[in-house]
Amino acid sequence: MSWRGQLSQIVRELRIHFCQTSSSSDATREFILKNYKDLKTLNPGLPILIRECSGIQPRLWARYAYGVERSVPLEGLTEPQITAKLEELSKYAS
Amino acid sequence: MVRGSKCYKVLQARGNANFRCLISPGCKAATEAPAEGTILRRNAAPISDSGYCRSFNYAAFSSTKCSQPESCTRIPLNLMRALANRSIDVSSLGASSSVQRTPVCSGSTGLIGSGGGLQSVRHLQTLAVTPTGPKIIKADTEETIEVSVDGHSLQIPKGMTVLQACEVAGKEIPRFCYHSRLSIAGNCRMCLVEVEKTPKPVASCAMPALPGMKIKTDTPLVKKAREGVMEFLLLNHPLDCPICDQGGECDLQDQSMVFGSDRGRFTDTKRSVVDKNLGPLVKTVMTRCIHCTRCVRFASEIAGVPDLGVLGRGGSEEIGTYVENLMTSELSGNVIDICPVGALTSKPFAFTARSWELKSTESIDVSDALGSNIRIDSRGPEVMRIIPRLNEEVNEEWISDKTRFSYDGLKRQRLNEPMIRRPGGYLEPVTWRAALSAVAQAVHQVKPEEMAGVVGKLADAESIIALKDFLNKLGCENTWCEGIGANIDADVRSKYLLNTTIAGVENADVFLLIGTQVRKEAPLLNARIRKAVRNNRAKVATIGPPIDLTYDHEDLGDGTDALIQIAEGKHPFSTLLSKAQHPVVIVGAGVFERSDKDAVMAVVETIVDQAKVVRDDWNGFNVLLLEAAHAAALDLGFVPGVTAKLLSKDHLKFLYLLGADDIKPDDIPKDAFVVYQGHHGDRSAYRANVILPGAAFTEKEGTYESTEGRTQQTSPAVPSVGDARDDWKIIRALSEVVGVQLPYDSVSAVRARFLAVSPNLFRVDELEPPTVWPQSITPRSSSSKIESSPFIKAIDNFYMTNSICRASRTMAQCTSAFANLKQI
Numbered sequence: 060m061s062w063r064g065q066l067s068q069i070v071r072e073l074r075i076h077f078c079q080t081s082s083s084s085d086a087t088r089e090f091i092l093k094n095y096k097d098l099k100t101l102n103p104g105l106p107i108l109i110r111e112c113s114g115i116q117p118r119l120w121a122r123y124a125y126g127v128e129r130s131v132p133l134e135g136l137t138e139p140q141i142t143a144k145l146e147e148l149s150k151y152a153s
Numbered sequence: 154m155v156r157g158s159k160c161y162k163v164l165q166a167r168g169n170a171n172f173r174c175l176i177s178p179g180c181k182a183a184t185e186a187p188a189e190g191t192i193l194r195r196n197a198a199p200i201s202d203s204g205y206c207r208s209f210n211y212a213a214f215s216s217t218k219c220s221q222p223e224s225c226t227r228i229p230l231n232l233m234r235a236l237a238n239r240s241i242d243v244s245s246l247g248a249s250s251s252v253q254r255t256p257v258c259s260g261s262t263g264l265i266g267s268g269g270g271l272q273s274v275r276h277l278q279t280l281a282v283t284p285t286g287p288k289i290i291k292a293d294t295e296e297t298i299e300v301s302v303d304g305h306s307l308q309i310p311k312g313m314t315v316l317q318a319c320e321v322a323g324k325e326i327p328r329f330c331y332h333s334r335l336s337i338a339g340n341c342r343m344c345l346v347e348v349e350k351t352p353k354p355v356a357s358c359a360m361p362a363l364p365g366m367k368i369k370t371d372t373p374l375v376k377k378a379r380e381g382v383m384e385f386l387l388l389n390h391p392l393d394c395p396i397c398d399q400g401g402e403c404d405l406q407d408q409s410m411v412f413g414s415d416r417g418r419f420t421d422t423k424r425s426v427v428d429k430n431l432g433p434l435v436k437t438v439m440t441r442c443i444h445c446t447r448c449v450r451f452a453s454e455i456a457g458v459p460d461l462g463v464l465g466r467g468g469s470e471e472i473g474t475y476v477e478n479l480m481t482s483e484l485s486g487n488v489i490d491i492c493p494v495g496a497l498t499s500k501p502f503a504f505t506a507r508s509w510e511l512k513s514t515e516s517i518d519v520s521d522a523l524g525s526n527i528r529i530d531s532r533g534p535e536v537m538r539i540i541p542r543l544n545e546e547v548n549e550e551w552i553s554d555k556t557r558f559s560y561d562g563l564k565r566q567r568l569n570e571p572m573i574r575r576p577g578g579y580l581e582p583v584t585w586r587a588a589l590s591a592v593a594q595a596v597h598q599v600k601p602e603e604m605a606g607v608v609g610k611l612a613d614a615e616s617i618i619a620l621k622d623f624l625n626k627l628g629c630e631n632t633w634c635e636g637i638g639a640n641i642d643a644d645v646r647s648k649y650l651l652n653t654t655i656a657g658v659e660n661a662d663v664f665l666l667i668g669t670q671v672r673k674e675a676p677l678l679n680a681r682i683r684k685a686v687r688n689n690r691a692k693v694a695t696i697g698p699p700i701d702l703t704y705d706h707e708d709l710g711d712g713t714d715a716l717i718q719i720a721e722g723k724h725p726f727s728t729l730l731s732k733a734q735h736p737v738v739i740v741g742a743g744v745f746e747r748s749d750k751d752a753v754m755a756v757v758e759t760i761v762d763q764a765k766v767v768r769d770d771w772n773g774f775n776v777l778l779l780e781a782a783h784a785a786a787l788d789l790g791f792v793p794g795v796t797a798k799l800l801s802k803d804h805l806k807f808l809y810l811l812g813a814d815d816i817k818p819d820d821i822p823k824d825a826f827v828v829y830q831g832h833h834g835d836r837s838a839y840r841a842n843v844i845l846p847g848a849a850f851t852e853k854e855g856t857y858e859s860t861e862g863r864t865q866q867t868s869p870a871v872p873s874v875g876d877a878r879d880d881w882k883i884i885r886a887l888s889e890v891v892g893v894q895l896p897y898d899s900v901s902a903v904r905a906r907f908l909a910v911s912p913n914l915f916r917v918d919e920l921e922p923p924t925v926w927p928q929s930i931t932p933r934s935s936s937s938k939i940e941s942s943p944f945i946k947a948i949d950n951f952y953m954t955n956s957i958c959r960a961s962r963t964m965a966q967c968t969s970a971f972a973n974l975k976q977i
Contacts, residue, residue, distance in 0.1 A: 104795045108910075111922075130909070
């Protein structure tokens with residue numbers, strides 16, 4: 060799990076989009092509940108913007124240095140799969 | 154109408170666009186404007202309190218089929234009519250989550266509302282926004298009564314007045330003193346109607362409707378009565394309509410045309426009354442006064458200042474301030490709107506324009522974080538006045554004096570062309586090309602970590618996202634929004650928004666205000682709290698600088714001592730808070746800039762936890778942001794990033810100020826290159842190396858998010874000044890010159906970018922409620938120690954808070970007029 064601690068060295072900003080109520084965002088909400096605290100503790104300076112909006116597709120955005128951004132849709136993924144996606148995003152060379 | 158299988162919707166129209174289904178907010182047909190002329194059944198005319206009114210929002214019926222019939226509510230016809238007559242009730246119904254949704258097939262009628270008896274439509278408005286679970290009241294005989302209006306019998310909720318019953322029946326009753334938001338006075342007598350078996354006409358506004366009443370509104374007796382009342386009112390009313398500022402939007406003018414006689418029998422001289430000096434905002438011509446006492450009731454009930462009153466009796470009756478006194482309220486301008494005649498008019502607007510030659514633009518206010526809905530009246534390139542627009546969920550129909558009167562600042566001190574500071578220290582007007590390349594040159598000479606971007610108080614979301622993307626592309630993470638504290642965490646929305654919502658505050662019964670001077674920071678929120686104090690007997694306690702809030706409150710001290718005591722349960726107030734049904738904790742701007750902010754917030758969180766301020770059906774934890782730009786800046790993540798080195802400002806070599814005026818010039822290193830983009834030559838412009846002129850909120854279409862998280866847009870009312878440009882366009886152009894071109898060329902493309910950063914900003918006029926996370930998901934902040942230093946005053950002078958106010962002559966007059974009065 061060492062990648063979590065190094066997140067802020069590669070990623071400049073994380074954004075998690077989801078819907079407040081819809082079932083397609085359930086796993087994303089679960090992901091936030093389980094992982095946000097850990098991620099924030101390990102990367103205190105990293106903005107992890109949790110943004111809700113009704114009826115949107117859950118999506119994970121990562122911004123790297125010099126404004127490069129990548130995103131993955133989270134619809135249909137389970138909580139461990141989302142974690143894997145985040146790990147994937149955290150390993151892109153900027 | 155509603156009994157069939159079809160689903161009827163109530164629509165709200167704003168100007169000529171945005172028809173929305175207010176009963177089921179998620180309805181897909183919501184954005185479709187109904188075809189003109191075909192759908193609106195009745196009441197397609199503007200409705201306001203005087204019945205003769207201005208272009209407020211209005212409600213109308215639609216017979217279109219709702220796209221989500223299962224989530225639509227069915228309302229009995231009589232209530233629906235009542236709703237249509239009172240557009241306010243409809244909008245509050247639609248917005249609140251408490252609207253009960255019943256399946257279409259569930260059969261019989263049910264009245265919408267919550268709580269006990271549905272006493273009146275006016276009552277309904279407060280009931281409907283109750284966030285505690287929805288309830289349906291059975292429309293049985295106990296709750297409604299049957300009356301007949303002009304031969305048509307109808308069911309109305311018990312407790313309505315005769316005037317409201319007539320409104321339900323669709324009969325317009327002329328009135329002067331009656332106002333749905335004020336107590337009933339019954340002194341103008343204009344609303345006389347005939348009721349069978351009563352010896353004389355009755356004042357319908359003050360008479361409760363009783364079962365079996367037979368009301369007649371169009372008999373010769375009523376006509377004669379109205380004519381007589383009108384003749385009496387006009388006895389002492391001067392004939393100065395041609396020079397009266399109310400002319401063209403005067404209730405007395407309109408109603409005398411419709412209900413008055415064609416001649417009077419009065420030949421004596423009219424009485425004279427000395428004009429009162431109410432301060433630099435409200436002009437009085439007391440001979441025009443018809444003694445409706447709306448202003449007196451507004452001042453004592455809504456504004457909470459007992460400044461106005463009635464003196465004398467009969468022919469010598471006068472409205473006045475008893476002793477010579479100014480009206481010391483930050484809501485005083487609203488008496489201009491509620492005055493049905495020209496007795497109280499706007500002093501700055503006096504003799505500048507006639508109402509019919511003005512172009513109206515519906516927009517949003519930016520002077521505080523509430524996002525009050527306003528109408529900008531302009532003539533040519535000039536803003537002539539600003540008046541409120543009805544929005545039950547935000548500002549009702551009031552606005553603060555700063556919103557209403559600071560517009561003259563838009564004409565002064567404006568930046569109208571790009572400028573570069575030359576070695577001699579003077580600013581030379583240059584072309585856009587020269588200015589942008591000067592900035593680009595400076596950008597290329599510094600490292601990303603030596604740059605910083607600061608967003609000011611009035612920035613719109615479009616320019617904030619453009620600046621953020623621009624600086625990020627350069628590799629700079631040094632971004633912050635002024636006035637909100639350096640170490641702000643924008644991760645979780647519920648931690649920086651007004652979660653209870655502005656309208657929801659009305660339902661609270663215990664308030665704890667921490668480090669906030671609500672009356673100065675958000676006057677209309679203060680009016681809502683006052684409403685809760687009046688209606689629910691809410692208890693209010695403040696921790697922070699002492700202030701007159703216009704209602705009874707307990708001052709628990711100005712430091713953090715009381716806060717810690719409450720958190721430890723040692724303070725008597727903590728039991729009050731934990732026993733409250735709907736407790737509200739509001740953290741204000743006095744906390745943001747504290748060095749021990751994290752520790753203070755940790756204590757507040759403990760209080761919130763212990764008193765169960767956040768529950769499944771009620772979120773009483775609120776942060777009251779100070780400025781219009783704050784919520785959007787936080788939502789977009791315009792906060793110091795990973796590599797930001799905020800604390801040492803000395804290393805800064807390039808500073809981009811987007812309308813940021815509160816940075817002290819001494820804090821900026823001498824050799825730093827400062828770019829100031831804004832619309833006023835305010836404080837920071839004096840330090841700027843390059844000035845890029847932007848557009849003010851009246852000149853652009855900008856997205857703003859209010860402190861409760863509601864996304865709203867301004868609309869351009871007047872053209873921008875000189876060579877000034879929309880703010881996001883300037884940054885977009887600059888990015889191209891610098892060589893890191895931003896990927897958007899139109900305003901819709903910028904807004905599409907919101908979808909990738911904070912999608913709620915894309916939902917205009919909607920409130921995306923923040924998710925409430927358990928407190929355990931946020932890591933406890935490192936044990937910074939809480940200091941006992943007092944909370945500071947975030948606003949010292951209510952009238953001077955942003956660059957527009959500081960350029961305004963009216964605001965300067967207010968400052969000098971009210972400087973000695975400690976209330977404001």
